[in-house]
Amino acid sequence: MNQAPQKQKAPLCDHATRLIDQHYQVHDNQLHISENSVSQLIETYGTPLFVYDANVIQNTIKCVKEILPSNFDLYYSIKANPNASLLKLMLENGLGLEVASGGELFQALHAGCPAHRIIFAGPGKTPTELHAAVTAGIGELHIESVEEARTLSEICDNTQSEINVCLRINPTDAAGGAMRMGGRPSPFGIDEETLDETLEEIKNFPRLNVVGIHLFMGTQILAASVLLAQYQRALILARQVAETLSSPLRSIDFGGGWGTPYFPHEHSLNLTEVKTVLKQINDEIKADPLLEHTQAIIEPGRFLVNEAGI
DSSP states (O other): OOOOOOOOOOOOOOHHHHHHHHHOEEETTEEEETTEEHHHHHHHHOSSOOOBOHHHHHHHHHHHHHHSOTTEEEEEEGGGOOOHHHHHHHHHTTOEEEEOSHHHHHHHHHTTOOGGGEEEOOSOOOHHHHHHHHHHTOSEEEEOOHHHHHHHHHHHHHHTOOEEEEEEEEOSOOOOOSEEOSSSSOSSSEEGGGHHHHHHHHTTOTTEEEEEEEOOOEESBOOHHHHHHHHHHHHHHHHHHHHHHTSOOSEEEOOOOBOOOOSTTOOOOOHHHHHHHHHHHHHHHHTOTTTTTOEEEEOOSHHHHGGGBO
16 A cells, blocks of 8 residues: 655754854854854853844845845834844944834934834824824824824824825735734734725825835745735735825835744745745836836844844
């Protein structure tokens, strides 16, 4: 009797060894971070001690920028690590900053980020936070509900201001990721089923300029195929919004979600495969008259800093 062939299991990874080989050094059986021995760092700064290697972060940024099409912009999601030195490093490398609270907005501005290079996303924004975003003149504010849009409109009326907004959409289906942020009722974004009626309401707020959409369906993604499915879903909804507005979109925020492996059975996100995904998405954007001039945004957090921290 023939037995069905067993599926081959992927080999387990020793991530500590991989990280040392890829990013760090060992001399005299001791870990070195940018040629600084761990014992020397401990003697200087004491313990517990958290060390972040700027070289690792810059190399990661370089690798990501090399695979991004020209109309894709890179932002850093502050929630991954809001350390002031890290924020300044991101700015020095040309990244914008994505914030999710008034505190993070303050940190971004205090680090020297130009207001037009800040996007503010996330549920539960308070009127005080919305007012701070309007008065700072940030690049985009990502709306999560009609109620938030109404409050923002009132603030803009009171301050005689306008602001660019994107609609954060919670799609009816979501593919992959360790933590999903779509595909079911969620505090994150406007449910797809109510998108058209919500957009009609928001169009009544003349000081809110609807310039794009934000779709972030999951995090800790380690497979390029999952990113492709999510990005293609975003394009479908972007076309829907552009058609309803009868106007081309200025931006599509594809979110972050790029993961780093934690467990032995997990493998690193393959950037060569991600480059192929981004090229395919870029080709689809360029082929659509309503999207051909759209700026795409990718906003990783942990992917840029996780493996730089010890």
